[in-house]
Amino acid sequence: MASSDTLVQPGISPAGLSQAESWGEWFDRHARTFFIAPAVTLILIFAIFPTFYSIVFALSRVRFTGEGLRFRFVWFQNFAKQFFGNDQVHFLGKVDQMSMFGMAFFAAAVAAVLWWLYRSLAITNWIGMIGRLISAAMAIFVAWIMGATLLSGNPIGTLLTTLFYVFVGCAVQFAIGTGLAFLCSQPIAGKNFFRVIFFIPLMVTPLGVGYAMKMVADMTKGPFEPIFAALGLENWVWSASPWGARFVMMICDSWQWIPFIFICMLAALENVPRDHVEAAQVDGASSVQIFREITWPQILPVAVTVLLIRMIEAFKIVDLPNIMTGGGPGSSTESMTLHSVYVWRANDIGTSAAIAYLLLILTVVVCSSFFNYIVLGQLRKAKA
C-alpha cells in the first residue's frame, strides 16, 4: 500500500487511453453482464422461447412429413375439442343433465364468488379487479364442471382429477405433515432419529415409489393380503375402481411429499420463541390454547408459503399414475400432464400442446390467486 503505483484505481489503465485494456480488465468491467447473462440466456432459450413456441403447436394441426413438420393453422380447434368436441369426456368428464344437488352446489359457489367480488370492489383498484375477475371466472367454471360431473354422478375428467390430487392431496399432506412436525417439536427423546427417517421418502425417486407402492398395495400377493382377506375385500380391486385408484394414488403421493411439509413446519415451530410458550404454560393455558393463540399465528406465514410451493409441484404429478395404473381404469387416474403425454404418444402434437397450455393456465391462475389473496396477506400481517 505504501508505494504510489498500487493506489491506481482499478479499471483505469495507468498508461492512458491509448493502450488497449487487457482482457482481464475488459472482463471485469463487464462483470455485471457476465454474472447474470448465462442464467437469463438459458431460461430465455429453454423456458421462455419454448413456452411461446408451444402456442404455435397448440393452434395448429401438426403432421410429420418426409422433410420435417407441417403446420396447418386451425385457430382454437385443439382447445375447443377439449371443451365441446370429442375429447370432452376425457378432459372435462361426462357433462350431462345436472342433478338437484349439483345445481345447488353450483348456485352456492356462484353466490359465494359474487359476494367475494362485491367485497373486493372496496379494497382494490381496477388492475386488482381484473385479476379477481379472472380468478372468479375460473372458480365458477370449475364449480360448474364439478356440479355437472362429480355431483351429478357422472365420471370426471383429467381436469378434476388433477385438481383432486392438488387440493385434497395438499390438504391431507399439510394436516399430517404439520401434525408430525408438532409432535417432533415437543420435548421427546430421539428427535434426530425421527427427523432423518421422516425425511427419506421425499428424496426417493418418484418412479421407485410408484413401483414400491404398486407392490405394497397389491391385493393378492402384497403384504396386506391377510388384512384385506380379514375385511372380506379379497374380491375388490382398487385398481379397477376409479375412486379407489385415485385415493391410492393420493396416499402414495402423500407418502412422498409429507416429509417436505414436515421439514419446513418443524423449522417454523422451532423458531417460535420458547419463552412465550413457557410463560403461557406457567399461566395455566392448555396445550390447545397455546397452539391456537401463540404458536399458530407465528407459523402461519411459513405455512402458507410452504403450501404454495407444494401446490406448484403438485400440478406436475405424472410419474405415479403412469407407473401404478397407467392412467387407468379408463382414464380416471390420469393427471393433465399424463393426458398430454399419452396424446403425444398418439402423434397428435397439436392437441398435446393444447392440453399442456390448459394446464399452464390452470396452474398460473390457481397459484397466483393463492399467492395474491392468501400468502401476500399473511406476509404483510407478519411484517406489521
Add this chain to the structure above:
Amino acid sequence: MSEASFRFEKSGRSIMERMFEPPEVGRMSPVASVVAYILLAVWTIFVLFPIYWVIITSFKDAAAVNQGPFYVPFLDFQPNLDAWRSQFNTDPYCDLPSVARQAWLLVYNSFVFIVSPVVTLQPMEPQICKTLLAFTNSIVVSVFSTALCVAIGAMAAYALARIQYKPKFGNILMFVALTLLVIAVTSYAGVPWWLSSAVALALFFFLARTIGRRFQATVGNGDILFWIISQRILPPIVVVIPVYMMFQAVGLLDTHLALVVMYAVANLPIVVWLMHDFFANLPIELEESAQLDGATRFGIFWDIVLPLTRPGLAATTLLTLILNWNEYLFAVFLATAKVQTMPIMVAAKNAGEKGVFWWEMCAIIVVMIIPVIFMAILLQRFISRGVLLGAVKG
C-alpha cells in the same frame, strides 16, 4: 424455572392429574408422551415399510413372490441372490473386467464431455448390461447438470443480491416481439431457424438504444429475481414438446448434452432462490474492503463470497443432485435410446410380455434409490442445522 417447578410440584396431586399434567415446564405428561411415541412409531413403520418390502423382494425368487406374501427372510422364505445375479451376471460382458472398463469409460468420457459436449457415452462393449449403462448415464447427466446449474445459478444469485440491474422495459417488450416474430417466420414461412434468429438478434442490438430511450420505465432486481423463481410454476410438459423439436433440429436428440441442459434449466429457479438468500445475508463489509484493495468482481466472488457460503452451497448442490437423479419427464422425451437414465430404464421394464419380474425390478430399484437415500441423509444434516430453510421464511 423455580416458580414454575413450585406450581407443578405441589404435593397431593391425584393420579389423573399426574397422568395428564406435565411434571414441570418443558416436559410432557406421561399420557401425552405415550401417545406421541405411538404416533411417531406408526409413522416410522409407514415410512420404512415400502422400502423394506422392496429390499426383501429383491432377495426373493419367483416362487416366494407369487405364492402369497412372505415377510421375514430366513423364517418365511430363503433369500437368494438370483435377481441380483441376473442384473449383472447373465450377460457375458457384465463380469468384473467389463465393469472396470465401463468405469474407465465413464471417467474418460467425462473429460471428453468437457471438451466436446456433443459426445454421447456409448458402451464400449456393445452388449454390456443395460443396468450398468443406465447407471453410468445417470451419474454423468446428474453430475454435469448439477455442476452447470449450481455454477450459473450461484453467479446469477450473487449478482442479483449485490449489483443493481435496470433493464429498460421497452427492450424487454422488443425482445418478446422479436421472439414471436422468429417463431412465426420459422414455423409458417419456412425460413431456417438459424437465419431468422441471427437476423432477430442483430435487429435487437441495433434497435436496443433507440427503443430503450422511448420507454424509460425500468424493472429492478426484485422483478428479475421473481421472474427467475416463477419459472418453477411452468409445468415441464409445456416446454418439453418444443424443446424436443429444437434438439431434433440441431441433431442433439438423445445426447447427454440435451439432458444436462434441460435438467439445469429446470432446477435453476431453486438454486437461484436458495443461493440468493445466502448471499443477501452475508455482511457486505468484507466485500467492500476487498473492492477497495483492488480485487475484481470475480475475485471477490471466488475467493471471499463462495468460501463463506460453503454450507449453503453444499446443501444446494446436494438437493440439485438428488432432483436431477430423480428427473423423469424430460428424460422420457429427450432420451430415446442411447442415453437412457435409471428412471427411464426402470420404467421400460414395466412393459413385458410375461408380466413384471418383481424380484429383478426390485434389485434395479434398490440400485437406483440407494445413492439417493445416502445423499438424503447427508442433506438432512444440513437441514437440521437450519441451512436450507431461510428462503421459505422470506
